[in-house]
Amino acid sequence: MALDASSRALIHRLARDYLVRHRRGIVLAILCTLLLAGLTALYPIVIQQGFDRFSRGDASIAWLIPPVIIAVTCLKALAQYGQAVAVQAVVLRVIEGLQNDLFHALTRADLASVAGEAPARQASRFTVDAAAIREALTKSINGAADILTVIGLIASMVWLDWQMSLIAAVMYPIAVVPILRLGKRIRRASGGMQERMGETAAQLAESFGAARVVRAYRLEAQEEARAARTFAGLREALYGIARTRASLDPMLEALGGLAVAAVLAFVGWRVAAGQGTVGEFTGFVAALLIASRPVRALGSLNAALQEGLAGLSRVFAVMDRPRRVQEAPDAVALPAGRGRVEFDAVGFRYEGGADAALAGLSFTAEPGETVALVGPSGAGKSTALALVPRLHDVTAGAVRLDGADVRGVTLASLRDAIAYVGQDAVIFDDTAFANIACGRPGATQAEVEAAARAAAAHDFIAALPQGYATSLGTGGGRLSGGQKQRVALARALLRDPRVLLLDEATSALDAENEALVAAALARLRQGRTTLVIAHRLATVREADRIVVMQDGRAVEQGSHAALMAADGLYARLVRTQFGVAEPAPAG
Template identity: 85%
Template sequence: MAVLPADPTTRALIRRLVRCYLARHRRGILLAVLCTAALAGLTALYPIVIQQGFDRFTAKDADLAWQLPLVIVVVTLAKALAQYGQAVAVQAVVLRVIEALQGDLFRALTRADLATVVRDAPARHATKFTVDAAAIREALTKSINGAADILTVLGLVASMVWLDWQMSLIAACLYPIAVVPILRLGKRIRRASGGMQERMGETAAQLTESFAAARVVRAYRLEAQEEARATATFARLRESLLGIARTRASLDPMLEALGGVAVAAVLGFVGWRVSTGQGTVGEFTGFVAALLIASRPVRALGSLNAALQEGLAGLSRVFAVVDAPRRIADAPGAPPLPAGRGRVEFDGVGFHYEGTPDKALAGLSFVAEPGQTVALVGPSGAGKSTALALVPRLYDATAGALRLDGADVRAVTLASLRDAIAYVGQDAVIFDDTAFANIACGRPGATREQVEAAARAAAAHDFLAGLPQGYDTILGPGGGRLSGGQKQRVSLARALLRDPRVLLLDEATSALDAENEALVQAALARLRQGRTTLVIAHRLATVREADRIVVMQDGRAVEQGTHAGLMAQDGLYARLVRTQAFDSTEPVRA
């Protein structure tokens, strides 16, 4: 029989699971308990029915012979009904608990700091919702079913004691011997489970990476290399799974052997007693039946600890994510962002990524006045994307201050800050939802008229209205129904609907053809009107249109000014233009 380890961490995990998740489903648990009690009681009746049948079927009671099959049929039908009710009730509770855990896990990852989320590949996060959830589900199911097995064993023990207490002692002395190895095996399984989950996450991450890079793999003839990597990963996963399988596989044979020894000992003792006239055939048959019936729930209880340890390992990983502290959070008593027109000020801003000694930004200072378009330019690694990420507090500056309309962004509520900002990147993010939902998420609660107005301003209305179900058409994973230019215009419509004070652009036209670029540029011009815009510029045309150009190098603003003024300075910006660092077919001119 399984015994819960005394590990305080284990007890804390179980208490939290019961208090925060299982306690919500008292009715379902009560139904499962009632069905479980009925199932255990009816199972315990079998040996007594058998004993009574053998002992009563004498010549003078031959007229009662027809009653035994009828009693067995009634007991069996009642047991089947209780078994069905118990299985359904248990799964209803377990699946609701898993659903709640998955919801809390997803909520935690969705609201976690960006640095926490990007630390692992998306596929590694996904395994927590599948592999870990499956382990927790199995552990919960077996644990609740374990209650039925315990009641069944207790009922059968009572039947055996009622039939013959001396034979019961012989059987009872053997099974406790299995407790020590069961607990030791459980600890080994828990340790091995952690390694197995890592291998599962590693495998999922590598497969996702390999399939996402399908074009590069074929273009560079990397098929053999990817196959070798996959083979090594599959081998490590196989070793992890085989290690757990070996440990778990040793449980049932051990319990089977103990059960065989118990049955042999009982048979020997009972045979001696019957031969000396100290017992009846009915008692012998009923007792052996009870012993054999008890073997299944006892084996199930023996394997419960293994499943429980795997489930606890998965539960520990889930709670570790749920409990991870958030660094990007509202300061105590933080007020909302004050009213303003979108003045953005970088005041000696410094930043470095966790675990990286080199600074991404160092003393970055510039101001974007309300309504201005400020272009951030510079060589790769200059810190342009990092600077943009600090405005909506995807990361927090480690030095200096970043202010929006005079308020330090770290001192106001995240909700009010992010409601004032819209972001459009090179790769349009389209959700597997309707066109309406993809635009409306820019402003929850927006009406259809507002969504269509934003789509018209972004030059997206015509092609969206032409879809099979119009704005109610599901756009597919990644917006598979749309072209690149159409996706970008949908993302621009989303930003227009948001009506932000500050617009962050990571050159939204750099990956488009000339025709689509013209349409998107026109939409962007409308989007920038009256708003402060920070744009990472990859095209010379965008840079020239900017009110201010901030030239960045090594995380600092080394030059600032207009295109003409910077060309006249003949510094880094002028060199970038002359070396065609910007994508442009226009002639270079000061």
Template identity: 45%
Template sequence: MAWWRGKTPAMSEDSDRRRGKRTGLAGGDGRPGTSAMGVEGRQPSMKRDLWRALGYLRPYWWEALGASLSLLLATASNLVTPRLLQILIDRGIKASNLRLIYFMAGGIVVVAALRGVFTFLQGYLAERASQGVAFDLRQQIYTKLQSLSFSYHDQAQTGQLMTRATNDVDIVRMFVGMGFPNLLNIVIVFVGTAALLFAIDWQLALMSLTIVPVALTLILTILRRVMPRFMIIQQKLGHLNTVLQENLAGARVVKAFAREPYEIQRFKAANEDLLRENLYVARVMGFSIPILFTLGGVGTLIVIWAGGLRVIGGRLTLGELVAFNTYLASLTLPLFFLGMILGMMTRAGASARRVFEILDAETEIKEKPDAIELPPLKGRVEFDHVRFRYIGASEDALKDVSFVVEPGETVALLGETGSGKTTIINLIPRFYDVTAGAVRIDGYDVRDVKLHSLRSQIGIVLQETNLFTGTIRENIAFGRPDASMDEIIEAAQAAEAHDFIMSFPDGYETRVGERGVGLSGGQKQRIAIARALLMNPRILILDDYTSSVDVETEARIQRALERLMEGRTSFVIAQRVSTVRRADRILVLDHGRLVAQGTHEELLETSPIYAEIYYLQLGGQQPGRLFALSTPGNGGRRQISRSVRAERFKEVR
């Protein structure tokens, strides 16, 4: 289809240029790839990332302190129990001292109850602190995403962003709330238990603790094998979420082309990739469990054999042997959990790195420290030798573009897909920064003013209409939440939206589904126009705003906009010459260059490109007519016949 014969809303102008060679955070299969979120020169460090994550506990230091004290008390009460058991056996049972037996038994029950209370407090306070950390991380990620420029979002996959803001944050939360405290608990238990074992019998302790270095070596060897896999798992999970998000967003397209079987297989492939990685980690981690159990059995065997001989020889009491064996058992159990906790720590390190890649991402569009507040605009816009290239692109999207638009002037942009129309209007509100040259509004370089003061005076209707879940009233008032109902209705009437809104039972309080589900394309477009008009902007940008409406609706909108454009500087992108011919001036773009500008009548005489577009769309009324075109630079005129136009039409088809 020829580009001037219309295009679908899904065909976003300059999308390929924006994305360049990079399309996301990782390869399509979820493997590590060139990340849009990476910070240049940043070397990954799990230790640094984990300590940084733990730093988020500072606002919750009371809860963290309470959890730590409760953990110490719970551990201490657990270490006291074997000692009470030793006294019960040696001084109670052997001496037939019923009073001491009852007292020690009661003491064991009381200590167990206290351990339960302290364990509850430790778990509750740690969970409060970790949930606070998760809240802060999610909030910071969301806030950061609002400040990142278009170039970042052009390359970031939505599924990866959602995974990092949810699953990765939750993994960090689990480490902060459960993994790190339990790791401390294991260290405290090991040191305390080892000290008590040596206090009871240092020789027996040396023999029984030989299993510890073997167990630690096994755990560390396994962790070295699975450590890289945790990052891969998170990336594959992000890829899976991307596939799911794309399918849900494009559900209508999938059904329209009967691609359900293909989409099912695509999701299955991503799901199987994730399953394989998880099973590999589970298999390797699970390999340690039977070995650790065997080592624990070996330790128990050493205690029973060597300790029994020492009891028989009178060098150890029976109570001390029971206490020693109980301590050793309490030491063996943390070793079983150590592998799991270290695995959790490794996975949390990978997730923390992915989270901090977002938080550390550079914002390309930054306000200068001395940026000024832009005063109320008159609306003069100047492009001064502007050159612009998207990240990853091989050539400039705009090449030495210069023009001046006076206040109140309506300017239309015309050109084929990829010619630079959308790029120009994206530079006016400073969604991107120019590579060279300058964009000025009322004489102010847009890089020298505060972004809010600039964008709040520009109304934009994008080609791809995006409505938010909520009421129609809330969507129209999105840019001005404090707008009165009368102002909202006035904007809707100007956009030819009031009548169809009032046809709904709830009128302006009608709920709009996700992405505007429940409304037609034309209705969504008119609501978007009303949203822009409510801002009462001095500069109005309309990016192919009639792409989703029929001819009759376009005519109504056009009549309304003609009244509203009076006194405003307006930029209009459209595919139909009938829409742009009313503009005060038309800019014709070709492969990033401004090749012609003027009124409709002037361009028919001076621009071959514009004239060819016009006669291909509307020239059927003048069959066989020859028209003269002034070609810049040749000093002459050329004749293009209907047959030549027909041949060119065949070429572009």
């Protein structure tokens, strides 16, 4: 089976990085495979001996043939079971290793590369691509067993009658060229099919996630039409592969029939000439028929292998994707400090973006200060916040924490010093305890409860059916919006960070929940440097300093009173929010 250089490289990497970890399982599979191939090849010999003994009237030996056949069959069944179990044990562990490494790569990939692709499309690599790789790997290992079986049967046929073996040997190699051509077509089609699968999963996730909007705007028919087009594209992709693969077995079946017919014609001529024995003929035909299954399996192996290689190529491409945010080789731990954050002429441009998201942004948040970032949508506020924990890296200037450029310190020490609370609280499908404790792994029950009390979350968590051991459901389905936000705040409190990043943490809450969360936030901000994005004036007024941003730049800085007195962009934003002019402060 001819493989191009890229295919050989993929197979070599799979063997080097994954298969070699399971040598014992592979050795067991090989032993069972050798036993299975040997016993299968023994069948025609036993049949030949049986027929020849009976035809000669050698009853003293002939009666042993049925027990021998039973023994061979039982041993073959045991070997077949052992081989199947050993192969699956190896294959599934390899797939598990691939999935773990793929997940590791995605969780550590640049935020921009992960956020730029639909989650459902990412998830399809763990299911669709993994299934293709699993099938290819299983068939490849089984293919080795089939090759050994065919070699053993060929040896049996040559031993029984070498002239008839030549006839059979001429037929099957004819199928090699079309099989290889079909394999290439399947590999190309598999790439398109995997894309369609990813698109389908992404579109379904999007549609179901927008169920409320779909019903409110009566978009059911539009979504159904969009889904129908997606399903039609998927059907065409799957049908193309199915049609190509479906041609393999009939072709091999026809060639097998031609081989049997040719052998029978030759045998008829030999019987007419008085050559050969009934046992030899029967054993040879039995070997030929037994060989048809492994030969057909080898014929379809190339198709499965090409699909698996296509999936493997996509998985390795994700693993090998270069990261822009990487730890410097000489990175050091973040120096001790109280959380001084400095933006020094920071510039940032998203990959492929036409305009810079930030340009010459400069401001300083002193230890313990609360600095609010305000400005119109698209001003770059969230982008600026994301640069502090290095979710992105600056393209100009520097962000410093306690005097150290964040690009020069280890990611672990940097991110351990920071806590983030966003507008949409992230709640994992786990217990209330686990959701808070992930802020500081290893925290005790008492520490988690203390953080929950400080975040005004203890009472409603204690009232859950199993208290802190209650699973909060997917996306925190058991909790209200305000409760989810307070769990997120408890997580941040438990982390005890130097720097707190708040991105619209109260904007989605009603007045009552906002008051509760605001009180928890006030406790959380004490003694910590806080960068907060907020549109609500009540939140902004509490800030020690306000940085007004526009087009990625800081156009104004100062207190609420000073900025109102300056009557610039900030004052206009305040008047727009309230619809009235706020009086300038006295003095």
